[in-house]
Amino acid sequence: MSQPILSVRDLVKHFPVTRGVLFRKTVGHVRAVDGVSLDLHPGETLGVVGESGCGKSTLAQVLMRLTPPTSGTATFEGEDLFAKRGAALTAWRRDMQIVLQDPYTSLNPRKTVGDIVGEPFDIHPEVAPKGDRRRRVQELLEVVGLNPEHIRRYPHQFSGGQRQRVGIARALALRPKVIVCDEPVSALDVSIQAQVLNLLSDLQREFGLAYLFIAHDLGVVRHLCDRVAVMYLGSIVETGTAEEIYGRASHPYTQALLSSVPVPDPSLRGRRAAIRLEGDVPSPADPPSGCRFRTRCPKAAAICAQDPPALEVRPSTDHPAACHFAEPPHLVRAD
Amino acid sequence: MTEPLTTAPSPGVDDGVVPDNGPGQATRGLWADAWTELRGRPRFWIAAALIVLLLLMALAPSLFTSVDPTVGLLERSREPPGPDAVFGYDLQGRDVYARTIYGAAPSLAVGFLATFGTVVVGSLAGLLAGYSQGWPDSLLSRIGEIFAGLPFVLGGIVILTSFNKPGQIVGAGQLVFQVVLTIVVLTWPVAMRIMRAAAIETSQQDYVKAAKALGAGPFRVVLRHILPNTLAPVLVYGAIQFGVFIGAEATLSFLGIGLRDPVVSWGVMISEARDRVQDIPWALFFPAGFLVITVLAFVMMGDAVRDALDPRGR
Numbered sequence: 001m002s003q004p005i006l007s008v009r010d011l012v013k014h015f016p017v018t019r020g021v022l023f024r025k026t027v028g029h030v031r032a033v034d035g036v037s038l039d040l041h042p043g044e045t046l047g048v049v050g051e052s053g054c055g056k057s058t059l060a061q062v063l064m065r066l067t068p069p070t071s072g073t074a075t076f077e078g079e080d081l082f083a084k085r086g087a088a089l090t091a092w093r094r095d096m097q098i099v100l101q102d103p104y105t106s107l108n109p110r111k112t113v114g115d116i117v118g119e120p121f122d123i124h125p126e127v128a129p130k131g132d133r134r135r136r137v138q139e140l141l142e143v144v145g146l147n148p149e150h151i152r153r154y155p156h157q158f159s160g161g162q163r164q165r166v167g168i169a170r171a172l173a174l175r176p177k178v179i180v181c182d183e184p185v186s187a188l189d190v191s192i193q194a195q196v197l198n199l200l201s202d203l204q205r206e207f208g209l210a211y212l213f214i215a216h217d218l219g220v221v222r223h224l225c226d227r228v229a230v231m232y233l234g235s236i237v238e239t240g241t242a243e244e245i246y247g248r249a250s251h252p253y254t255q256a257l258l259s260s261v262p263v264p265d266p267s268l269r270g271r272r273a274a275i276r277l278e279g280d281v282p283s284p285a286d287p288p289s290g291c292r293f294r295t296r297c298p299k300a301a302a303i304c305a306q307d308p309p310a311l312e313v314r315p316s317t318d319h320p321a322a323c324h325f326a327e328p329p330h331l332v333r334a335d
Numbered sequence: 336m337t338e339p340l341t342t343a344p345s346p347g348v349d350d351g352v353v354p355d356n357g358p359g360q361a362t363r364g365l366w367a368d369a370w371t372e373l374r375g376r377p378r379f380w381i382a383a384a385l386i387v388l389l390l391l392m393a394l395a396p397s398l399f400t401s402v403d404p405t406v407g408l409l410e411r412s413r414e415p416p417g418p419d420a421v422f423g424y425d426l427q428g429r430d431v432y433a434r435t436i437y438g439a440a441p442s443l444a445v446g447f448l449a450t451f452g453t454v455v456v457g458s459l460a461g462l463l464a465g466y467s468q469g470w471p472d473s474l475l476s477r478i479g480e481i482f483a484g485l486p487f488v489l490g491g492i493v494i495l496t497s498f499n500k501p502g503q504i505v506g507a508g509q510l511v512f513q514v515v516l517t518i519v520v521l522t523w524p525v526a527m528r529i530m531r532a533a534a535i536e537t538s539q540q541d542y543v544k545a546a547k548a549l550g551a552g553p554f555r556v557v558l559r560h561i562l563p564n565t566l567a568p569v570l571v572y573g574a575i576q577f578g579v580f581i582g583a584e585a586t587l588s589f590l591g592i593g594l595r596d597p598v599v600s601w602g603v604m605i606s607e608a609r610d611r612v613q614d615i616p617w618a619l620f621f622p623a624g625f626l627v628i629t630v631l632a633f634v635m636m637g638d639a640v641r642d643a644l645d646p647r648g649r
Contacts, residue, residue, distance in 0.1 A: 064548045066548060093550040098544075098545065098548045100541045100544065101541070105541040106544075107542055108542040108546075108564070109645075109646060109647060110645070110646060111559075112364075119546065119559075120549050122555075123551050123555070154646035170549075
């Protein structure tokens with residue numbers, strides 16, 4: 001395999017919990033991201049899946065250098081990402097961009113679409129000469145399937161799916177190598193989701209993009225992702241190729257997530273063992289000892305409370321999973 | 336849903352809410368669009384006409400009256416409105432119409448400068464506090480609380496008496512400046528709090544994150560993204576405070592520390608006349624009416640500008 005373009009090791013992001021008005025006292029930490037390692041190769045799509053509050057979006061923010069990490073390292077094309085400052089940081093931003101979750105808040109309501117998509121060129125004037133920008137913006141709108149004549153419209157004059165296309169055009173403007181997609185379709189109608197996903201995969205082919213695709217729904221990322229990492233409470237619990245995860249998930253959490261994906265074929269309904277998780281996700285400010293998932297795990301045993309399982313390949317599995325009892329599912333699969 | 340199914344461009348995909356001016360025309364900014372929007376509103380023109388008239392009154396009062404507002408003849412005292420004096424005469428026998436006209440300049444100067452100062456100082460402090468959110472926020476908020484904690488009248492007495500000794504004769508311009516300074520110093524924290532709250536909310540919006548991810552510096556983020564989206568509440572506050580400040584000037588005058596004879600201002604006139612409302616109602620009614628119309632004109636203007644700056648309302 002080629003060299004990874006983005007390589008993350010033991011990334012940790014803790015948010016302090018403070019009390020007091022005048023004298024702030026730190027009383028604890030929310031462990032939003034707690035030791036995440038991943039590699040992203042050029043041109044591939046890595047899905048990061050997990051339920052709300054598991055730290056996916058925080059991971060995206062840290063990798064976009066929007067918030068500093070607590071510890072850990074990340075390299076982009078071999079260079080230390082968190083050491084970049086000033087001009088080097090600005091130059092790097094051309095290579096890595098983000099598409100945000102909510103198309104209703106990710107576009108400035110007081111700017112025209114032309115200004116929004118053109119802003120990358122204002123910030124990085126070396127990318128497009130001044131007289132050329134308007135044409136570049138219209139090209140971008142065309143590439144994402146919008147009418148280039150709508151350059152003077154404001155975001156509220158577009159539907160949710162069209163707004164997300166504007167957000168994609170903005171991320172695409174600087175011709176990045178990596179785009180972090182932070183749940184780009186979860187705020188959209190189901191009928192629109194597929195269109196936006198198709199657009200993303202067309203763009204990937206056309207521009208050779210690598211996606212770090214964050215989602216809370218395994219079903220959504222299925223036809224887009226080459227590899228998938230499943231997150232639970234700030235850590236990755238299982239990672240593998242799409243085929244390994246969807247076909248032979250070995251972590252009980254992944255299995256539970258997969259069993260919650262709706263089955264389109266009514267004749268298969270009920271034939272699949274549904275794993276229903278009990279209870280809520282524990283607070284990331286006070287995670288359980290040992291394995292994070294043990295409080296909701298059907299397989300939990302004494303060892304799980306003491307030993308945090310490592311993310312590694314075990315004898316019965318062919319891809320890394322962070323579970324002492326990782327094993328392929330004995331389920332009737334939906335496909 | 337009117338979504339294109341392919342990535343090919345599909346003109347006419349959605350019905351235009353606003354007609355596009357075609358691809359030949361350059362993109363215009365928020366302010367240019369706002370101006371186009373304003374020009375089509377009668378409310379804006381009414382407010383603008385009133386404001387121009389008031390400004391004319393303030394700059395060239397002799398265009399409106401040839402009577403000296405300071406000359407009082409006691410034999411005319413309390414004469415009601417008539418052909419000689421359309422607004423009547425006050426207790427001292429001075430022409431109320433002339434005094435109202437001449438009162439526009441100091442009143443408008445105080446109202447306008449105090450509003451401008453409060454909004455500018457408060458907004459800058461609020462933007463800095465709301466955007467940085469670290470120690471500058473704590474520092475500015477605590478300083479603001481000190482000034483907001485001073486009662487207005489007490490603070491006004493302290494500030495103005497420390498400028499001028501009792502009985503000292505001060506020029507009108509200098510006095511207006513001192514009154515404006517007093518008002519700004521005592522009220523900027525309110526504008527700061529409004530701006531700070533709006534800036535905190537806006538700086539958490541996703542479009543601010545997107546701009547930062549593109550590499551936008553703090554100046555670009557604040558000027559292009561945060562300020563346009565936080566201006567509306569402070570503008571409305573300013574428009575309302577305009578009238579309040581003219582009233583505040585009257586309060587200071589009433590205490591003998593603000594504007595005083597021979598300077599005429601609506602506040603001075605109102606505070607002089609309010610003890611004799613039943614006796615000479617016209618001496619109160621006309622300056623108060625002018626004050627109301629002025630405030631209304633500025634509130635209408637503020638409203639129209641706020642609406643024009645919000646593309647969603649179009």
